[in-house]
Amino acid sequence: MVSPSPEEDTRKVHTAVIGQAESDWPVFLPYDHDDFDRFMRGRNRDDFYCGVLLGGCGKKLTPKRYTEKKCHFAHRPPVHCRRTETGEASADHLYIGQALRRWLLRQGYQDAEVTYLDPGSVHGGAVEVRFGQDRSRLIRVQLARLSLREWHETRDRLADRHTHVHWAYGPYCGLSHSEVDAAGHAIRISCRTEGETREVYVGTQYPDNSLAWSALTECRLSNKGIITPRLNSEPPASSTPASAPTPVAFSLAPGTLAFTAATELPAPLPDPDGTAVRLYEADLQPLGSAVVRARITLPHDHPAPPPHQLHVIYSSAHLLPLTDAATSEPAWLIRADGASPLPQQTDSRWPDLRPASPPPEPPPPTPTTTEPDASARHPLPLGEAETLRVFRSKLELVARARGLINWETLVSHAGAAPADITPQERVRLLVAMDHPRADGKPVLSALVKPALAPDAPAPYFADVLAGLGWRADLTEAKVVEIWERERKTAYALAESTSARQRPSDGRAEAKAGTTQAQNEARLVARFREHLELVANGHGIIKWSTLLKKQHISPSTLSDEDRVRLLAAVDRSYVPGRRMLSALVKADGQTPGPAPFFGDVLRKLGWKPDAATPTVEAVWRAAVDRAYARGTQAVPVARAASANEDRVHWGKLGTTKAAVVVAVQRALIEAARRQVCVGWHTLAAAAGLKPTELTDRAREAILVSVDSPPAYGVLLSSLVVASEHTPVPYFDSILKRLGRPHGLRPIELGQVRKMEQARAFAAYSTAADTADDLKERA
16 A cells, blocks of 8 residues: 555544534544455445544545545535544544443443543543442543643542542643652553554553553453553552562452342451452352352442342452451452342352342332332333333344344334433343343344444443343453354344244144135235235335234244245236335335345246346336336326426526436436535536526436436435535435335435445446447437
């Protein structure tokens, strides 16, 4: 790869945010074109913004791929952006905030709140993360420079408002030496580019200026702050008095100990590092060992472990002998940083542990039986049992479509709002939905992700895994590995769902077969009648809705049944014949042919040919024919355009045909350049001013451009209004072309993006010759 000159790099943007302008989800665009291709998988060119938290203008950015210089983001004209930090490290404050939030989540703090101070300033200002009870604890990452006076004033101000304040310092703030003088060491934070992201690393700086770096995921949290592996295993000599004896402590692997029947003792013991703790006595069992009565210390602000539940020690822990314990008292002490309750009362990994007493509330929920903190939550509209059933049902449908679903969308199916469910409740509900864990049973929670986020494990997926029995200190790489495996398992199980079992007796089979054939014939006839109504309304219907119209539960029919019944609706495949099965889609799918439409076609005997080489081509032609009921739809649209297009072309010194050809050429060129264009570009290509064309005239021109469609794509999808927003008449264009229309805004946006992608793919090479253009003219 050829490195660009410094002059070239000064105008390039290498970081952005995704989802929306105010998002704090950063992305780093790799420099190399091969890495660029991997980065863009699953993304499109409308996903990126010059984020407000980057000091940017909030407008959309376009990723640019180059082979002779660095790939980068570019603003879409007109450009009025005053963002000053655009380089590789310009989003480090967002990467640090996100990483600390995920890390605290795994430390047991689910309510972390991240604040970015002076975003967009040199080196990113500062990041503050509040967490703990009433958010009384604070991690302050100082990235920008502060004078010593400002530093002391800030330390005093924050210390007055929080129970614990933990400082960390970026590479350019110049204050870490002062922290070393005050505390004996300083915590440093830095980001490094690794593949397509910026990973966060934590360093320990000592008076001799030595630095020991480790990944943030390798650190733990105490009341003293962030404890790095170096601090944990090799504290500086100045931090331990020479006279203090070294205690005997055995390090324990996280996730190997569980306990129950915990009772708090009146006198808490201090941790060796001086942090406040609470002392409990409990029944404890290591993996593969017997149960012993032992004492356990947990951080002072850690929730008290209820005695009627099983708890797993998910963080780092140490085993200490109690040499001064009486014969009747436990001989061992476990010093732990946290524990996670299990949703079940027993676990095969710790078979001898039993809760000391039954739960305080009876298992069957009633309207008046709530958890102690129910006043802080909104009740679930459908109740918990029905909500979990809805979750499972929707996620099974998502698995059949081989997709993912937003948590916000999943919640809406249960009649609840995302704000009504706290982060803790979210994890608890997902754990309850997937409980119990079993071999071969997929974790359906792997199919849930946050809205406006890439296809990756949700930030809380690790907590769901911990609730289901996995270790709670899994590395991010391990969480991703489990997520991939569980997602694929869910897809595979959905695809291999067998047909309903038939009666085994021979006569019963014959009788059942006859009855079934008669019932299916009536059902197919009803399907056909209802799909005719859908075609008359130029609509699309969900498979589940089609079944409910016939008073049939979707769960009673297998995937094979669906293909067989829809194939019966259309009998055999004949090119040019209407196919009503093309009007049926799966729940939650994106616009286009249903995932099962290809199976229906193969069942009908379709084979690819020159006219319909792909399943999508057959589907589009079938939808058009179903809507047209012959060849009426498109001519009607053209007749309507003649009445609506009232432009005096002679006064403009041109003809409509000439304008259509010019606009079509401009759109083909835009498709080749993989960009969208506005009417200022299209009007100029036709020798006109944008003000000389009304919206009706523009709509009519684009309908003519796409009638007949070039390469089967809609060039009109590439036309955008100001601020790169969709033109207001795109749905009308779809209607006049006989395409599915009357869609909701989000569905219309999906159709537009899909058509843009198809246009870009169709014209990605120079296959469209001048002769082709002349034929269309």
